[in-house]
Amino acid sequence: MADGIILTGGMSERFGSPKAFAVWKESYFYERAVQALQSEVKTIWIISHPSFAGRIEAGEQVKVREDLPPHQEKGPLAGLFTGLSYTEEEWVFMLPVDMPLITKAEIRFLASYISPETEAVIPEAAGRIAPACGWFHADLLSKAEAQLESGDYRMKKVFSGKEKVIDVNQMYWRPEAFENINTAWQLEELNRKVK
Numbered sequence: 001m002a003d004g005i006i007l008t009g010g011m012s013e014r015f016g017s018p019k020a021f022a023v024w025k026e027s028y029f030y031e032r033a034v035q036a037l038q039s040e041v042k043t044i045w046i047i048s049h050p051s052f053a054g055r056i057e058a059g060e061q062v063k064v065r066e067d068l069p070p071h072q073e074k075g076p077l078a079g080l081f082t083g084l085s086y087t088e089e090e091w092v093f094m095l096p097v098d099m100p101l102i103t104k105a106e107i108r109f110l111a112s113y114i115s116p117e118t119e120a121v122i123p124e125a126a127g128r129i130a131p132a133c134g135w136f137h138a139d140l141l142s143k144a145e146a147q148l149e150s151g152d153y154r155m156k157k158v159f160s161g162k163e164k165v166i167d168v169n170q171m172y173w174r175p176e177a178f179e180n181i182n183t184a185w186q187l188e189e190l191n192r193k194v195k
């Protein structure tokens with residue numbers, strides 16, 4: 001079995017309010033992320049921000065945590081570090097909270113690329129790699145920690161050549177599922193485009 005990590009620790013400055021509580025089809029973004037993951041993983045670790053973590057509903061499967069010191073607010077890599085610190089599973093699926101169209105179908109699709117030598121499976125959509133979304137092996141914990149300690153917070157740098165980047169525009173029937181929302185305008189566009 002695997003665990004899930006939902007990243008909600010960002011400040012959502014471009015969006016204007018915490019994206020965890022943005023609404024898509026009558027659900028908060030974080031609720032949609034939980035729905036996508038719940039049948040695919042054991043425990044879901046929501047790694048959130050102290051200013052609103054208390055508003056997120058936890059449960060038997062869903063645990064809410066904040067970035068572990070001393071790596072708070074250092075971006076998605078801090079969330080990966082915290083999530084991997086809590087999990088006891090070999091694999092996690094990490095999902096940024098701002099990808100409201102992802103469902104379990106995408107999680108399973110990416111899982112099909114895991115093989116023994118793989119350290120991560122991440123999507124590339126419309127020419128852009130989404131390094132904070134995908135399957136991550138627990139061995140990345142020590143690498144994430146070392147990298148945070150070195151002061152380099154770039155997510156992509158955590159990989160050591162054993163990551164698989166899947167071009168979802170070529171391989172997948174629903175590449176728009178990997179679109180991420182940064183602004184309120186993008187969310188309006190999505191409402192117009194996707195019914």
Ligand SMILES: Nc1nc2c(ncn2[C@@H]2O[C@H](COP(=O)(O)OP(=O)(O)OP(=O)(O)O)[C@@H](O)[C@H]2O)c(=O)[nH]1
Pocket residue numbers: 007008009010011012013014015019047048067072073074075076078079080095096097098132182
């Ligand atoms: N746990 C954790 N998650 C983070 C952190 N920074 C960003 N994230 C999450 O990573 C994902 C991508 O974040 P961005 O969209 O790049 O950043 P953001 O802070 O949410 O938005 P901006 O403030 O507009 O840049 C989102 O799901 C964020 O909630 C962090 O320091 N810790």
